Amino acid sequence: MTVERAISEPKDQFPIGMRVLAVDDDPTCLLLLETLLRRCQYNVTTTSQAITALKLLRENKNKFDLVISDVHMPDMDGFKLLEHVGLEMDLPVIMLSANGDTKLVMKGITHGACDYLLKPVRIEELQNIWQHVVRRKKFDRKDGDNSGSQDKPHIDNGGAAGMGGVDQNGKLNKKRKDQNEDEDEEHDENGHDNEDPSTQKKPRVVWSVELHRKFVAAVNQLGIDTEAVPKKILELMNVEKLTRENVASHLQKYRLYLKRISCVANQQANMAAALGSADSNYLRMGPLNGLGTFHTLAGSDQLHNAALRSFPPSGVLGRLNTPAGLGMRGLPSPGMIQLGHVQNSGNTSNDQSKLQSFVIPGNHNANTLQGMPMSLELDQLQNNKGVSHIGELPTAANTTVFPVSGSLMDARISGCSNNPLLGVTSNSLMLEGSSQQTTLHPSNLRDSVSTMGFQNGNTLSDFTSIATASNQLQCSKADLQCQASPTSCNAGQIIRSAPPEWNAPYHSNVMCCSINSSIPVNGAMVPLGQCLDQNNPNFHRNMDLDSIAPSNFVDPISLKRSEGFNSAMEPAVIQKEGYFQPRPQGGYNVGSLEDLASAMMKEGPDTRKLADGDFGCNGYSHRTCI
């Protein structure tokens, strides 16, 4: 029975036993909160120190489903904790405070809180907080293509009424008949931590460059419009542990991406024309709130604003496709660098160098970079993994772009943790071929990003650094760091501010790519600029970029989550058109590429959806900057 129940009514089971971490320095409130939560049948852990909380969370990322934290704490600001958790663990965080000022609530949202409760907290309010966990999982699921069904059974955690792990496993099996993933089962057995719907941390399928390539090959073989059905694609691909659902959702994204590309192509034509005079467009920075900062950064760094400008976002894209190599290569990580960092002119190590300048602003787009200088950077970007692939991509502008970026992104995103920057360094190549770019690199960015758990972001940062085309980036980086978002400076920064940012940049980059290097990374940067505004990645929403790079950009947070998939996708997406919907967070699209990005990005309605979600990122969908 339980099994049945579990499967059929995961929700019923799920809230019970949800693992909550409560943080509040006030012992009275903490005791009250704990008791209330227990009354709701959650599994509660409490601590009065934010530092301890982080430690607990870091120890085992899957140990908790939700975090509730007070805003005012002596050892660490609640918002800071919020950022950390969002970046590193991608868990939903609820803020708690006796102060209900609109400003504060807004701050909470922009920092990524999925809810803001006022003290004294009532039990009714706590009874519904599980929705944030589910919502987040759902979104993740969407991105990750993983069937969420598996999650449900997982309810476990202790609280699960009657559901033993075994039951869940059993259920999972049932549920998953189609799915090849055994992971879920394993997870269940391991203790629902991973799989539980609450955490929803199912291993997400990371669409690496190779994987994507296989996918594209299969699709092309079958015929995109006719025979390419998930089942057949899956068979052709013959990849273990890949499920039809994964393929299906990936296919959907891909289709959107293609559509977007074609739209973009048109736009690009226009943009190309505009490119010449597009500086303003490109730089967009003006419009972009965030970008504004970018400007400054660019200026400071010496971003080749002009260069950036030259890349009219849309134009960039168009180009990308065209110059085969360009497309990908040139794409300076849309999100990232676009802004001017792209320096393109010379930077890219590749011939593309120009493109490279696009170097997607460090933000995750580092992947995007990949797309761009594919040949060059790819290797470098490799560090992420996807990078290598990029080289391949450039050819097919459209399609290749896709994979490439994806790979880049993957590399990056997944690699984020390790050092997405690496990708960046390579990107730097792209950027301008100048080694300097590397300076930007991720390492630098990383620092800035430091808080971010940026893993995904790192890649971005790399990009950003790259984007900035080397030197400038560096400078900017510093700037960025402050802001985390001020992507303007360094691509890396972009990353910093919010992984989501890179999404945007990425997009923009893509667009930029086409620009042959002349296109300043502006596009990419733009997003950054946006990001700049807000130190929080989430914040970037305001940027125009949002419009540009539709949700594609993977939210930094999401990036993290998706295991880089999203993030990776993002960049790639950009190329592809936002193929992947990076979580809304990422949406950081480079403003310049805006046109392109928007065209491309549009694809991400999903991301947008996420946006609402849970995390504060919601707004991101565009906002890469988050």
Next chain:
Amino acid sequence: MERNPMRRQLAIMRQSLFDQGYLDEQFIQLEELQDDANPNFVEEVVILYYRDSARIILNLEQALERKPFDFNKLDGLMHQFKGSSSSIGAKKVKAECTLFREYCKSGNGEGCTRAFQQLKREYATLKRKLEAYFQLARQAGPAETACCRKE
């Protein structure tokens, strides 16, 4: 039998706390959280509140001795105090906290000092009353108490 009068007395005392504005609905929430598994929950929370409040009040006093006033710090401390007071439903104390914070925001040092004195008085009154209440509750017996509360 014996308990009846006590229970009744307890109920009356409790009601007056609400009527006089010392406590608000939040206190009822606390009561509702008390059950067999957690029979002394309310009192536990309140005792915790006393302890924490004593610390905050001390900090406030120290901060108020330093001139000129560091309004930010004062505001921060009071924010904390307000949070815990509201968690147990200490209505009057909470109101005094709010007033104090208003003075802080406007930089009114004199007002802060006055408000703080008033706050301490309210706090002391509440503490006294609650202590009496819990003492009676203990005498009336747990079951009775629960009954009383429930009514």
